Amino acid sequence: METTLNECRPGDKVVIVRVSGEGPVKRRLMDMGVTRGAEILVRKVAPMGDPIEVNIRGYELTFRKADAGNIIIQKLES
Amino acid sequence: MSFKFALVGNPNCGKTTMFNEVTGSTQHVGNWPGVTVEKKEGKARRFKEDIRVIDLPGIYSLSPYSLEEIISRNYILEEKPDVVINIVDATNIERNLYLTTQLIELGIPVVVALNMMDALESRGDQIDIPRLEKQLGVPVIPTSANKAQGTKELIEKSLQVAQSAATGQLGESITIFDEQIKKSLDELLSFITPQCNQVYPPRFATVKLLEGDEIVIAKLQPNSAFMALITTTRGRLEQEYDNDMETIVADQRYQFISKVISKSVKKKLSVGGLTVSDKIDKILTHRILAIPLFLLVMYVVFTITFGFIGTFTIDYIDHLINVTLADAVTTLLHSAGAAEWLDSLIVGGIIAGLGSILVFVPQIMILFFFLAILEDSGYMSRAAFMMDRLLRKIGLSGKSFIPMIMGIGCSVPAIMATRTLENEKDRRLTIILTPFMSCGARLPVYALFAAAFFANAQSLVIFSLYILGMVVAILSGILLRKTLFKGEAEAFVMELPPYRIPTIKGLMIHMWDKGKGFIKKAGTVIFAASVIIWFGQTFDFSLHMVEEVSDSIFGSVGAFIAPFFAPLGFGDWRSSVALLTGFVAKEAVVATMGILNNLGEVGEGSVELMASLQTYFTPLKAYAFMTFTLLYMPCIAAFAAIKREMNSWKWTLFTVGYQTGTAWIVSFIVYQGGKLLGLG
Known part of the structure; x- marks a missing residue:
């Protein structure tokens, strides 16, 4: 089932289907390896509820929930 | 023969360690022309x-x-180093190779330093280096810069490449993109070669033109027919791949990397498994424990830096300079029969002025030592992660948190700590806001006035000033973000590097780098300013030495500008002069008040001074005066730090003007508002 990354919970394993949106944030996400086909493990949510931390391509990355909303994913398992 | 090697790599790949290892003490730090990025x-x-x-x-x-990206790119393209040494973190190879795929297009020979091999091996992972070399088309040297392993081989290999590299592009033979994109690029390539060879390497130029890179387009100025071809090609590809061109290119780079990795890297741990670093992180960023732990860390750093150790070093150095050294110099000058003005200049002006700055050096060093630990260990980025939500409200990101919190101790190191912010807009805004955090030097002023006018609510009044400073910072952040710093706020996309135990050597270099800069550069500005202030306090306009400060240039200027402060409730010339000397150091306000009330040098606990102040201040006026002291332009040391970090007179003067203007307006509101409410 396709959904967006901001809908996921810590512990979810997902694969990126597509990154929508545009501009510098998207470009930065792509540079950091958030591209189609990459697997993501959602690690945690910051103590104040935003941003989130994920494991991608073997390292830890953080970005805001608003930007996670532009990342369309497919859940692998939960 | 002489050679030029450029070190390029991701943040946290061990590049600085490598640079220190290779160059040792021969390095020097400057700025890239026109920007605040260090070179x-x-x-x-x-x-x-x-x-x-x-x-x-x-x-x-x-x-x-x-x-940073533009600087690096321009450097490689314009200065043409003999070799680009690309440092790649072997434990995070997938993302690190992304930059590599871009570097090999630049037409400069690349040598990859596969760094942190020790960490990789202890993790049990393996990398097939000959295979990786073949796939990337460039030499790969395994290194562990923190253990000085492989660095000699790295430089030897780079030398060898530099000496034989007349042939140039080593990575030319490999293909990153798929058939279809490659075909389109080749098509454009045949078009481009004659006109761009001089400016950009053709392979790089074609990719960038296709992506629509504005800098490259502006420089190459393709004619309309060529531009049309680029646009149609881009349109066709975007439709076929159902995405924008930049995304397609990034996608393909990562697909290429995935292919490389699958063949030459063997991982022991499955994706997402827990390392030691992950386990530490589970506690430090725990949903409930994270914030209390963070406050505890901050509390420890502050008590050590600004508490007993810091105070001890300040008192010790103060005594060393202002008593031991000053006495020795005075004796020396007397025995040499020097004129009175010379003695006054050297002892009262230069030694006192430099002393007021030098006393902070050990404290700054201690603070930077702790900050180096927080940064090198990886905790700093977790603090940003935790605080981002809070700072977003004032148009900043989590990365601005550390400088702001340090401002409560001292603005000088706080301003210097903004260097960790990569976005220049965010950095400038943070520098402007940081001095609103009430620093330690302003405390004696509050202590004096609170005791004299708010005897029953001293700590409440002082606490309210700290809060007022934060409120002003928040409102200023919102205001400036909507006006001067308009536009999209910096994206918060940040790597959280694994926790590492910092090396003592790394910490020392880190600390010394910043402390040295403070002594050297701030020193020159402060030296000049001390002389000017000494001059203003010692002479009158006809250049005669004066007995009373009220007759001096400063006294006259104080009397002249006093009406400016009248609407704020303290239009008295003594208050004006005190505020002027507060520019040297905020705590000087108290000393000046003592001198001007004919009480000589007194501390903030002086009963006589309080009695004297009570004759021309009311509680409301006192609060307005404290408000002004809190917000107006910071001391000269902070001024020098602002100038250094802004690297622009325009921004420095704006910062100081904005702060003083804000101080005036807020004090005006406090005083006039208070009067309206009948508190006068």
């Missing part, structure tokens, strides 16, 4: 050839979206 250069030790090593900023990509 480090040095010479490779232990080699008879003359090798200059340039440390380029840590970057993730060569896109034209950040200052």
Whole structure:
């Protein structure tokens, strides 16, 4: 089932289907390896509820929930 | 023969350690022309050839979206180093190779230093280096810079490449893109070669033109027919791949990397398994424990820096300079029969002025030592992660949190700590806001006035000033973000590097780098300013030495500007002069008040001074005066730090003007509002 990354919970394993949106944030996400086909493990949510931390391509990355909303994913398992 | 090697790599890949290892003490730090990004250069030790090593900023990509990226790109393209040494973190190879795929298009020979091999091996992972070399088309040297392993081989290999590299592009033979994109690129390539060969390497130029890189387009100025071809090609590809061109290119780079990795990297741990670092992180960023732990860390750093150790070093150095040294110099000058004005200039002006700054050096060093630990260990980025939500409200990101909190101790190191912010807009805004955090030097002023006028609510009044400073910072942040710093706030996309135990050597270099800069550069500004202030306090306009400060240039200026403060409730010339001397150091306000009330040098606990102040201040006026002291332009040391970090007189003067203007307006509101409410 396709959904967006901001809908996921810590512990979810997902694969990126597509990154929508545009501009510098998207470009930065792509540079950091958030591209189609990459697997993501959602690690945690910051103590104040935003941003989130994920494991991608073997390292830890953080970005805001608003930007996670532009990342369309497919859940692998939960 | 002489050579130029450029070090390029992602942040946290061990590039700085590598640079320190290769160049040792030969390095020097400057700024890239016109920007506040540091430029480090040095010479490779232990080699008879003359090798200059340039440390380029840590970057993730060569896109034209950040200052650091543009600097690195321009340096490589314009200065044409003999070899680009690309430091790749072996434990995070997938993302690190993304930059590599861009570097090999730049037409400069690349040597990959596969760093942190020790960490990789202890994790049990393996990398097939000959295979990786073949796939990337460039030499790969395994290194562990923190253990000085492989660095000699790295420089030897780079030398060998530099000496034989007349042939140029080593990575030319490999193909990153799929058939279809490659075909389109080749098509454009045949078009482009004649006109761009001089400016950009053709392969790089075609990719960038296709992506629509504005800098490259502006420089190459393709004619309309060529531009049309580019646009149609881009349109066709975007439709076929159902995405925008930049995304397609990034996608393909990562697909290429995935292919490379699958063949040459063997991982022991499955994706997402827990390392030691992950386990530490589970506690430090725990949903409930994280914030209390963070406050505890901050509390410890502050008590040590600004508490007993810091105070001890300040008192000790103060005594050393203002008593021991000053007395010795006075004796020396007397025995040499020097004129009174010379004695006054050297002892009262220069020694006192430099002393007021030098006393902070050990404290700054201690603070930077702790900050180096927080940064090198990886905790700093977790603090940003935790605080981002809070700071977003004032148009900043989590990365601004550390400088702001340090401002409560002292604005000087706080301003210098903004260097960790990569976005220039965010950095400037943070520098402007940081001095609103009430620093330690303002406390004696509050202590004096609170005791004299608010005897029953002293701590409440002082606490309210700290809060007022924060409120003003928040409101200023919102205001400036909506006006001067308009536009999209910096994206918060940040790597959280694994926790590492910092090396003592690394910490020392880190600390010394910043402390040295403070002594050297701030020193020159402060030296000049001390002389000017001494002059203003000692002479009158006809250049005669005066007995009473009220007759001096400062006294006259104080009387002249006093009406400016009248609407704020303290239009008395003594208050004006005190505020003027507060520019040297905020705590000087108290000393000046003592002198001007004919009480000589007194401390903030002086009963006589309080009685004297009570004759011309009311509680409301006192509060307005404290408000002004809190917000107006910071002391000269902070001024010098602002100038250094802004690297622009325009911004420095704006900062100081904005702060003083804000101080005036807020004090005006406090005083006039208070009067309206009948508190006068």
